[in-house]
Amino acid sequence: MTVEPIRSKIKINQMYHYLKGKDDKYALLFKFGLNTGLRISDILPMKVKNVYLENGSFKEYLTLKEKKTAKEKKIKINNALKNVLSEYIKIHRLSKDDYLFPSQKGGHIGRVQSYRFLREAAETVGIENFGTHSLRKTWGYWTYKLSKYNIGLIMDTFNHSNQKITLRYIGINQDQKDDLYTLVQF
Numbered sequence: 001m002t003v004e005p006i007r008s009k010i011k012i013n014q015m016y017h018y019l020k021g022k023d024d025k026y027a028l029l030f031k032f033g034l035n036t037g038l039r040i041s042d043i044l045p046m047k048v049k050n051v052y053l054e055n056g057s058f059k060e061y062l063t064l065k066e067k068k069t070a071k072e073k074k075i076k077i078n079n080a081l082k083n084v085l086s087e088y089i090k091i092h093r094l095s096k097d098d099y100l101f102p103s104q105k106g107g108h109i110g111r112v113q114s115y116r117f118l119r120e121a122a123e124t125v126g127i128e129n130f131g132t133h134s135l136r137k138t139w140g141y142w143t144y145k146l147s148k149y150n151i152g153l154i155m156d157t158f159n160h161s162n163q164k165i166t167l168r169y170i171g172i173n174q175d176q177k178d179d180l181y182t183l184v185q186f
Contacts, residue, residue: 003131005141005171014125025101026117028088033135035081037157040132041067044108049096051085058082069159140170
């Protein structure tokens with residue numbers, strides 16, 4: 001199975017609301033992935049202090065060292081993410097050293113647990129070919145479309161070596177092939 005981006009904004013909203021109704025921790029995880037394009041392994045260990053300054057206001061940028069590549073990453077925290085973070089942190093009364101995605105066993109939830117929850121939500125709302133990379137791919141897919149096809153910046157953000165890799169990763173090549181099959185109909 002090839003993991004795909006979520007191409008429908010309706011499905012994205014349905015999945016978010018499903019997760020919000022089940023456990024807002026996973027709804028936040030979903031929003032975090034969609035708004036940053038980070039890998040799950042880089043999101044799960046996040047703490048409140050990664051997004052907030054000492055004075056209680058948001059940091060302008062989320063800065064981290066990527067687990068897979070060991071490269072420094074600097075991501076602007078957008079308003080959509082600030083809104084869900086702010087509500088979540090307030091409701092759960094989290095302090096600066098608390099994990100955003102705590103496990104009941106201590107520490108933060110793991111990849112497998114987060115995958116199970118997200119996968120269940122995807123299946124429930126009818127999203128096919130979903131995996132943990134779907135959030136990252138969804139960010140890339142929608143950023144590509146909304147940036148008027150600025151593949152260079154997305155390629156750089158994902159640390160890919162060429163455009164073909166990035167286009168395939170975010171599912172654009174498949175979209176273009178699908179369009180070919182709808183052009184000619186007998």
